[in-house]
Amino acid sequence: MSTPSLELVPVAPTTRRARRRRLPPSLIAGLAILGVIVLLAILAPLVTSYSPTQQDLNDVLASPGGRHLLGTDELGRDVWSRLVYGARTDLRVAFLAVLAPFAIGTVLGALAGYFGGWLDAIIMRVADVVVAFPFYVLVLLLVFVLGPGSGSIVIAITAVSWVSYTRIVRGETLVARSQEYVLAAKVGGLGNLRVILRHILPNVITQAIVFAMSDIVLDLLAIVTLGYLGLGVRPPTPDWGDMMASGQQFLSTHWELTTIPGLAVALTGLGLSLLGDGLADALRPE
């Protein structure tokens, strides 16, 4: 009688390195696009030959080419300079506007999910109220109340978008809370703070990071839109939205004034989206 043999089948030496997936192509493409834009923004003084705010009323609405690479706007300011310095402004504000809600939302979500009870109830009821407002309506109300400027924009966006992070992290924390490794940590006598920081957060934060990458695209669009509506970063600080708004008056004769900053936003948005998609792929558990 042959019994089912349990002898070990020689397994191909699949080491960790061999099994590690290659980086998703969208991640590489996104990094490349964003890398160029961020590099240009950082090196702004080196890659431009005019100040972004210097007016030259003798040389307004110059066509691209010639002395000014992308021409000049209605005040004779160099469009390429404004574009590159605008990247500085808008990327910085967008980064802050995603970092703050990410941090606040994650903390609140972890607390709500871990402790539950009245803390959870209060946080989630407030979240329900915030979600009742359309994103742009509440952001506009808050910018109106706080006055224009990059600080107000960051506060306004933070006050609206922490909710998404809180909901994501709370949901993940609710699952993690009853997992064995968390119970083990608790039985082992660890304090609540330590359990949250060391055992729960590292396991729930991935989803929040993935969401942040798609959120930053929306934030960038919101910042540019506020600038377009005249409620954004204060002039003369270069901002892509403000460039498009002032270019619109010359749409029939100088369409490039509106088109170029729009393409810059679209390209940045594309880079961020690709990076986000790639990151989501790379972080997804097998």
Add this chain to the structure above:
Amino acid sequence: MLTRYIARRLLLLVPVVFGVTLLVFFSIHLVPGDPARSFLGDRATPTAVAALHREWGLDRPVWVQYWLFVKRLLHGDLGHSLFYQASTVSLLKSDLPVTLLLLLYGAAFAVAIALPLALLAALRPDGVVDQAVRAIGVVGLGMPGFWVGTMLILLLALDAGLFPVAGYGEGFGQHLRSLVLPGLTVALSVAPILIRSLRQGMIAALNSDYVAFARAKGAGPATVLLRYGLRNAAIPAVSVLGVNIGFLVGGTLVIENVFALPGLGSLMVQSILNRDFPVVQGITLVFALLVVLVYLLTDVAYALLDPRVRLG
């Protein structure tokens, strides 16, 4: 069962609506400095500032102010616009139809764009069409709506002369024509989201047992796609549209400004620039209540279509 579901759903709304009024009311107290002075400007006399304080009730204790705010709200009174010298409600009444029409237009266009593309994409997941649609979606999501609108003006209004560049026109016929480009712009910003969920729903439906059975008994590809796939994918799509009403409203709000349409979005931005508190508060409140109402209708419609929701 359904009435009980609706009743429970309405009960859940009470704290939300209460919170919404609270937030809208207290926003005026978040203003650094004095809101009355910020409206009147630096050169206003103390008497004028004090008079506006009385008008806006800022001289009373906060809780009394809130109580009066709610009381007036229940009587359909949203205060008085000092800039337009008119009641806020009358301003909202004249501009709301434009916004609602644009919302409907945008939603209809979005469905008209998303449905065929999602169907084509779902037929061959990861095929050429699917990949192209997805790529366009990723590119489209990164474009500011107001810029897309401006580009449409450039191409279809200025160059081709097919549509008016801006404005709302006279009479219903011209209104409808004036809203084509704005509606299209709103739709283009929502379509990628709609396509994504419709496509997923379609693929799930086409892989299900009942579709396999329909195929086995000899139903043609068109029948399978439309009668079995689309029907079951449409339910989640409706709710996706409902859940994204906030997104849709935000889009219309901005796009109205691009096309100089006399709707609530233009009024809101103008009133922000005028620092006209009662109007901004009123519009915020109307938009929030609109969203809450659409969420409610979406949930009820979902419960009607899918018995599992109301039984669960």
